[in-house]
Amino acid sequence: MNNLSAILNELKTSNTTLVAVSKTKSVEAILEAYNAGQRIFGENKVQEMVEKYEALPKDIQWHLIGHLQTNKVKYIAPFVSLIQSVDSFKLLQEINKEAAKNNRIIDCLLQIHIAKEETKFGLSFDEAKKIIFSPETKALKNIKIVGLMGMATNTDNQEQIREEFRTLHKFFLNSQFSTINSQLSMGMSSDYKIAIEEGSNLVRIGSAIFGERNYTH
Ligand SMILES: *Cc1c(COP(=O)(O)O)cnc(C)c1O
Numbered sequence: 001m002n003n004l005s006a007i008l009n010e011l012k013t014s015n016t017t018l019v020a021v022s023k024t025k026s027v028e029a030i031l032e033a034y035n036a037g038q039r040i041f042g043e044n045k046v047q048e049m050v051e052k053y054e055a056l057p058k059d060i061q062w063h064l065i066g067h068l069q070t071n072k073v074k075y076i077a078p079f080v081s082l083i084q085s086v087d088s089f090k091l092l093q094e095i096n097k098e099a100a101k102n103n104r105i106i107d108c109l110l111q112i113h114i115a116k117e118e119t120k121f122g123l124s125f126d127e128a129k130k131i132i133f134s135p136e137t138k139a140l141k142n143i144k145i146v147g148l149m150g151m152a153t154n155t156d157n158q159e160q161i162r163e164e165f166r167t168l169h170k171f172f173l174n175s176q177f178s179t180i181n182s183q184l185s186m187g188m189s190s191d192y193k194i195a196i197e198e199g200s201n202l203v204r205i206g207s208a209i210f211g212e213r214n215y216t217h
Contacts, residue, residue: 021206099142115153147183169199
């Protein structure tokens with residue numbers, strides 16, 4: 001886990017929290033990172049996250065970072081620490097319902113579509129604004145929107161990536177997310193340095209810690 005400690009050292013100076021993205025990686029690999037002190041792990045598939053949750057120490061904080069179908073919320077509601085990929089009001093309602101059943105308040109990030117690619121999930125700024133400021137959202141007592149998440153375009157154009165992060169950061173500051181506890185999740189292995197320069201305080205890093213994945217979801 002040499003890469004993990006190098007990255008943690010790097011993040012220390014900027015007060016950025018690391019989500020170690022462990023999708024497709026084994027329980028053993030996660031345990032190795034855990035034993036090196038890492039406690040926050042990110043998964044993008046519900047079933048994989050549930051299996052790893054059951055197999056691993058219970059003080060791990062699990063972040064869901066992939067698209068979540070409403071019919072699968074119930075499987076993670078008992079234990080998930082942060083759902084980073086909320087992309088509809090309907091999903092928020094379902095999370096609220098399942099959180100209530102578990103007597104919990106589940107923290108959520110709204111995922112914003114900032115990339116130029118069509119394929120990525122996420123809300124537009126207008127859609128996000130509606131959700132953030134709507135009284136219907138305020139009525140959901142078992143969820144808390146604690147910030148925003150975004151993925152930049154997968155490109156070598158660093159200026160484009162920077163601009164996309166900058167736009168999201170601006171929106172973050174202009175929404176209600178200027179308080180000290182708010183989270184802005186931007187940056188992956190290839191672009192987390194730019195993301196931090198542009199205001200990220202939560203980075204989601206997989207391959208730079210665990211090595212390349214054999215397949216991606
Ligand atoms: C896979 C994934 C990451 C991590 O990607 P790496 O390039 O391996 O760091 C971050 N965020 C999301 C949403 C992902 O699906």
